[in-house]
Structure formats: structure tokens, C-alpha cells
Amino acid sequence: MGTTNVSTAAVSPFEKLRLFTQKYKKWLLLALFVVVAIIPLVYDDVYYKNIMVKILMYVIIASSLNMINGYSGQFNLGQAGFLCIGAYTASLLATRLGWNFLVTMPLAGIVTMIFGYLVSKPTLRLSGIYLSIVTLGFSEIVRLVVYNWTDFTGGPLGVKGIPAPEFFGISFKETDAFYYLVLVLVVITLFVMHRVLNSRVGRAWMSIREDQLAASSLGVELRKYKSQNFMFGAFFAGIGGCLFAYFYRYIDANMFLLDEGFNVISMVVIGGQGTLVGPVLGAVIVNTLTEALRSLDQFRMVIYAALIIFMMWWRPQGLAGASNSILAGGKLRRKGKAADEEESDEEGGSIT
């Protein structure tokens, strides 16, 4: 505590690891890709393969949430709602109209993106907790409408018999094939995200996250970029939802409870918001944990929750997060900042 400074603070093993990975980024990424691609060939067990497909899907979903929460500082709690829209769009198009995966997947993304736009419009004026509540409300509205609109969505029965993706004469029915399909999509997603974040748009988002006022005074159009950010995040959430539907072959509204949204948020926060690696790490850790704890039966969720709280105590900025980021534990950052009036706008306020 005290007057800690980033540069003089002792470099923790985590920081060292972070610096190391930054140095050999490309080679490490390549090695990781090769390992991930080879695993299903070497290791032949459907159960573990399914878990790995799940992890890969959650990488897309968590990354999409990270785009919103981590890069523009809008705290979205309603990712489950976006997932739900994506999953239902794809599955309804596939079962009712029999459309191909190549069409339904982009459509799922686009429809979700439109909803992302619709959510972002009224929330532009809102900040902080109010924004979070609206997104949370949106998620619940979507779920309840889907659950109750029996004629259109099948209601409580869900959508059954979603066909396996099939295109160019290749069927992705086998877990192996589906695994590679998702892997390719993960790579594309992360690549697109990486490119966007290093473009003008991505920098605009980050400037909004760091300081709205400064950003707008430098000519960043807050409305436009915040809206864009929501749409971008929602698009990939829709893709993730679509993969969800094709993976489980069955969806119902109760797969998209607020708990699901929380699950995704915890992946992002545990991994580290505002980094591309964070959600990937988070997805791996959270999914592995939930599977590893399966034998504990009813104590599983208790232990899982306790572990999340422990993670937050231990490393509030997430595993991959830098300790001097605005999203980090705050002590370093906030100490030197004369931001009292800025905080009082957000936090608490006098009870009347």
C-alpha cells in the first residue's frame, strides 16, 4: 500500500510472465494454435473434446463481451440476452426454413447486431450503474419474451432438432469436425478484434473508456462510437449464440438466464478485462473449473462461487490485466488522481 508506484513496485512473477509473452507474442500464438489444433488428433475422448468445443465457444462469447466492457467501459450485464437472440435466430432459420449454416450464422450475427443497436440507443445518455441495469433488464425481457411467445419460438419446449452444420459437402456432425469449425471461427474472431482494436475505431473506444470528457473534447463522437461498440460486441455474441445452438442441437430460453450472463462476465473479469488474452484465459479457467468440480455434486456451485471471490481478492485486475490499468484494482491508479468530483457523480451520493 502506501505510495506505491508502478515503476518502483517489485515486479511480480505475473508481470514478468506478461512481459515475456509480449516479447515472443507471435511465436507463442503460433505454438498455442498448433497445440490446440493437434489435441483432438492425439487425444481421443469425446467427453474431453466436447469440453474443448465448449471452451472455444466461450472464447468467442467472452471476447465479445470484453469488447463492450473492457474497451469502451460500458458495463454490459446482458450478454445472455444477445446470446439468446443469436441462438434463436440461427436455430429458427435452420429448423423452420432449412437454411444453410453459411447463411444462418452471419444472419444470427446481424440480427443480434441490430438488437445491440436498439439497446445502445436509449442507453447512450446513461452511465455506470443505470446502463448496467438497462442491459440486465434487456436480457430478462428477451428471455421472458422468448419463453412466453410459444407460437414463434416454441416457448418452454425450446427448439429441437437443429441440424448439424453442413456446407461444401462437408458435414460437421462429428465432434472433431465441429471442433475445427469453431477453432477457425475463434481465430477469425480474435484476428478481426485485434485489427479493429488497433484501428482508429478501437482507439476511440479506449479513449472513451479512459476519459469520456477528454475523448469528446478531442473530437471523438461519443454517441457514434459507443453505439458502434455495442453493435460490434453484439455481433460476435450472436455468432457465439449461433454456435451454441448448433453445438447442443437443442435450445430453450432457460439456457440464457442471468446466471449465464454472469458466467460470461466472470470469465472476462477473471481473465482480465481490456486485454485480448484475458477472455481466452478466463474461458479456459472457468470451464475447466466447472467441469473439474462436477464430482462435488451439490457443493459445486458453492465452491465455484467461493473461487471467484478468492480470485477477486487475489488479483482484482484479472490474470492477464496490467496492474496500472484503469480497470485494475484501483489503488495505484486512483491514489494520484484528483478525481473526487468525477467519482461523486458515480458512487453513492447522499441519502435523502
Added chain:
Amino acid sequence: MVNYALQQLMNGICQGSIYALMAIGYTMIYGVVGLVSFSYGELVMIGGFGAYYTFVYSGNFFLGVIGGFMASAVWGIVLYILCYKRFLEAPRHISMICTFAFSMMTKNLAQIVFGSEPKAVPSVFENVTYTILGIRITTLQMIIISVVIVFAICFTLFLTKTRAGTMLRAVSQNKKASALMGINVQRTVLIGNGIGCALGGVAGVLLILYYASCYPNLGQLVGNKALTSTVLGGLVSIAGSALGGLSIGILENLGIMFIPVGFRDVITFIFLVIVLIFRPKGLFVRKGTR
């Protein structure tokens, strides 16, 4: 039709007053701690279970209310230690995640300890139905409304007339300045959070009486209602959040006259979104109060 509407209005007021009590507690927590809690519903549930076991062993209504109050206050202290204590200065999403996790932990622990099937709540007083101007009012409804009013009045008096209440308000205004004035901020926040949770616990007692059953998933249903009511009231206004709770209760009960019951929760959220579009700081906040 008119009669039915009036009847629904009465039910709405009754349910709304429970929401109002929850919202008052939530306002207290948000005001003093300055961080959002997503485990409030579970604290309400803990209060309900505290009261349920007191009812079973004593059969006394007042003891039950005290039981619920104490159970939630104690669990609120646990919540404070796990989720707030270290993160008062940190960005809000960290404690938010912690409260989410805490809510999950509480819910699952409750399922293990109390069992997940609903428990029938024993009747602790004679429930008589009176008919006034064609509207049926039960003893239960009257008791609920009066308990809420009593607690709201006591709480307001506590906040404005006592030394501890003044300290709480000071901390909610500015933590740094109140520390300079010699207030133990950590302890005050702990007390404020405890009181807020305890009020939620009392609401839990009323809820289990209202639904006549007690189960671990109770919190999930009402937690968001408390949050919504508080946001409607502008997060830090006690009168505002009470009005917010009441209006949500009334709106829900009048709303299901026109649309299917399944959409009941949708009404609340759509109302909230519409309100926030036009009044981004809540419905009952006067301009310039913050």
C-alpha cells in the same frame, strides 16, 4: 371490471409495499457503501428462512420478524467482509462480480442446508377477510402494509434524529470528509450495510407470509425487483425508492389484467427502460439534487 381493477390495485399496493421496504434497504446499502449489490435477493431469502424457523419453533409473529431481521443482518456482515471491505476504493465491477458470486453461493448453500423444495409457512395469526366497498382485504395484507409503514417511519427517524443515523448520512455524502470528522468509516459502512440487509430480511418475512411458502429460489424472483425499484427512485432517495417499489407493485398487478401472466416481469423492465430514457437519473429525483 372496476371492482376487479380496484381489487388488483389493493393487491398491488400490498405487494408494492413489500418491494418498497426492500428498495429502502437497498437505497441504504447503495448510499452508504456506494457499490451495487446483486446478492440482495438472497439476503431477502435468508431473512425469510430466519423467520420461517422462528415461526416453526415459536409461532410468534413478532419474534419471526426479529428473527428475519437478525438473520439478514448477520449474513449482511458476511457479505460486507467478503465483497465490500477490500473493494471500497476499487472500480465497481470488482465488487459487483463478488456480490454475484456471493449470491450464487448463498443460493446453493441454502439449497443444501434448507432443501430446495418449498416449505409451507405455518400461520401465525388468524387470517380474516374483510370486505370494504366491495374490495376484499385480508388481515395479512393489512399487517404487511402496517409493518412496512412502521419500519419506514422508524428508519427515517433513525436516519434523521439519531447520532448513528447522522453518521450514516455523512458517510454516504463523502467518505473522506467524514473520516476527517472523526467517523469510523469502515464501521459505519458495516452498520449501514447490515441495516440495509436487515430491512431486506424483514421484507423477506413479509414475502414468505404473502406467498405462504419459503424456498431458496425466492431471492432470485425479488432481487431484481428491489434493484429496479431503487433505480426508479433514483438510487439514493429513500422516499423515491419507496414510491418506486409501490409503483412497480401496482403496475404489475394492474398489468396482468391485460396481458398474460408470463409477461409480468417484462412489464417491470420495460417500464424501467422507458423511465430511464426520459429521466436518466430515475423517476423521483428532482433536478439538481445531486
